[in-house]
Amino acid sequence: MSTTAQAGQTAELTDRFLEFYRKYYADAIGELAQRYPREQRSLYIEADDVYRFDPVLLDDWLDRPDQVRQYAEEALRLFDLPADIALDDAHVRLTDTEDAIGARPIPELNPSDDVGDYVAVRGQLNKVTGTKPRLTEATFECKRCGTKAYIPQGRNNTQEPHECQGCERQGPFALVVDDSEFVDQRKVQLAELPDERPGTEGEKIPVYVEDDLCDYGGEHGLPDRAGETAVVLGKLRVNESKLTGRNGTPETETWIEAQAIAFESNDYDDxxxxxxxxxxxxxxxxxxxxxxxxxxxxxxxxxxxxxxxxxxxxxxxxxxxxxxxxxxxxxxxxxxxxxxxxxxxxxxxxxxxxxxxxxxxxxxxxxxxxxxxxxxxxxxxxxxxxxxxxxxxxxxxxxxxxxxxxxxxxxxxxxxxxxxxxxxxxxxx
Ligand SMILES: [Zn+2]
Missing domain, CATH: 3.40.50.300 (P-loop containing nucleotide triphosphate hydrolases)
Structure with missing residues (x-):
């Protein structure tokens, strides 16, 4: 795809989201603007609303979740708001209360088909770690000339600059922690529900949760909800670091990069x-x-x-x-x-x-x-x-x-x- 076509598509999809927001989410965005950033940092979008607006847009979102979410977040920043409010780092999270996506139990995930897609998985929040910072953008300083470089980070090994922009030498570089950006992260283990696996341990899948989602669901965040039934929504990913590099193998594990979590009480009240x-x-x-x-x-x-x-x-x-x-x-x-x-x-x-x-x-x-x-x-x-x-x-x-x-x-x-x-x-x- 050429750069022009990409730019055209960006504008088009961002406009589609602006139209969608005006039609369905004007009030919700107004509320977010009032509570942002201290009390609320995410706009929750119902998959069912996206489907009613444009089924193709929902399909697109499920097929390439990262890209489409970026357009949705870009549109959120462009949405008409009072001049003094900017939703710069607000998230758009796709949730599925009406079951438009269709939550599946863990064994029904089909890794070869579903990797890279947005999935909804039902299970029990089995383990919840404490919150830890994860490096998202590293600031490096060249030890020879002092020039700084800002390198976005993935989940695998920390990426250093290849070459200094100042002296054009290959470092050495020092990480400047105070100038780097971190996000809060928790790891959660989602397990098959007890009634779906009588007498056995059942299948499990790791889930990564970031930023305001770490604090979701209770006074102390997700640990308050350990043991509960939930639908985790997010992108199904593979452990890329195992696939490449000197010790790379073609076999790997899947995990979910969570965008939203919906709790389902399964008490007798239900x-x-x-x-x-x-x-x-x-x-x-x-x-x-x-x-x-x-x-x-x-x-x-x-x-x-x-x-x-x-x-x-x-x-x-x-x-x-x-x-x-x-x-x-x-x-x-x-x-x-x-x-x-x-x-x-x-x-x-x-x-x-x-x-x-x-x-x-x-x-x-x-x-x-x-x-x-x-x-x-x-x-x-x-x-x-x-x-x-x-x-x-x-x-x-x-x-x-x-x-x-x-x-x-x-x-x-x-x-x-x-x-x-x-x-x-x-x-x-
Ligand atoms: Zn340098």
Whole structure:
């Protein structure tokens, strides 16, 4: 493409965005202008609005997210605003509340097709690191003549100037930290949702989050939301540094450069009770209601009298009881039950069936409980190429608002069992 054609396309796309903003986002931009930069630094655009304005523009955005976002941000700077306000470093972030892009679980990402595209991926925010600065533009000073050079930086090895513009020699150069530009960055691990991977760890993908997105979602930013379900939107990228250079290999990993995060609560509040109310009331009116529920948990198991009692306890556990708050104190309605028995009697089958039936269940084997265990831990570990402190939610916070099921509980050591007891006082699980 020639430079003229590129310039023409730039003007055209920027104009399209200005038109789009005037039609759909004038109020939102006015609000951003009032809050910029301290309280708000991003304009959130709904993919569905872009689609209604021009489906081709949305396709273009999904195909080459970096370029199209730059036009969108350029248009934001050109938008008519009171003279004293400039949105110079404001971001435009494409989000997808209406599911116009279509969020996918991690295993449905198709790296060979999707690399470079804007994707929407649903999962659980599994690990969140602290905020660290990342160098975005490095200022170098020639040690021979003092001439300065400003070099934009990618995520891989720091780029130095090739040659000094002043003395035309190849340095040496010194990094001037005070004159360089940094951005806040967090790393997040997105994991498959518990109900999509009963009994296993599931697939994971690293996500990089920058600037105001680090503080998104809570008073302390993203760490407040560890363990929650979210749709991460951004560009699917490969680890370029592994592909090139002396030790380069053709194999690499994918990661997401996040542009937006949308949280989805998957608490019981989301379950549409009214849709099933009639069926439940009908069932409740029948005399053998408990027996019917009991026999439908795991019909493939031949239950003797003892196992029938266990299954009835499981029914009670699925429904829980009312929470009571009165002048005598608060009484939790949560029920817990333990199942003890000889091997081969179907305990594990019952537990995995319960994990499927409960709207939100975290199911893990005691042997497989990671060092994070039941509650949560700040762990220092290698994650996405660096050793970082990350906050990793254990099985209980991950099941928050839902049910927690632990098979082979005797493999959980004493220390962790104590944590389970403490946590049961603090949270409903
Ligand atoms: Zn020089």
């Amino acid at each position: 379950v549409d009770v009214d849709a099933h109310r009639e069926a439940f009331e009908e069932l409740a009116a029948q005399e053998d209601c408990v027996e019917q529920l009991r026999d439908s948990i795991a019909p493939q198991i031949l239950a003797d009298d003892e196992l029938e009692v266990a299954l009835e306890a499981a029914v009670a556990w699925l429904f829980n009881a009312y929470r009571i708050d009165n002048d005598r104190g608060a009484f939790r309605g949560d029920l817990h039950f333990g199942l003890i028995g000889d091997p081969g009697r179907g305990k594990s089958t019952i537990l995995s069936r319960l994990a499927k039936i409960a709207p939100k269940a975290e199911y893990r084997s005691g042997t497989g409980l990671s060092k994070v265990g039941l509650t949560a831990a700040a762990v220092q570990e290698e994650f996405a190429g660096n050793t970082d402190w990350t906050l990793e939610p254990g099985i209980l916070p991950r099941a928050n608002g839902g049910h927690c099921i632990i098979d082979e509980v005797d493999d959980v050591v004493d220390e962790k069992t104590k944590a389970m007891h403490d946590a049961s006082r603090a949270t409903r699980w």
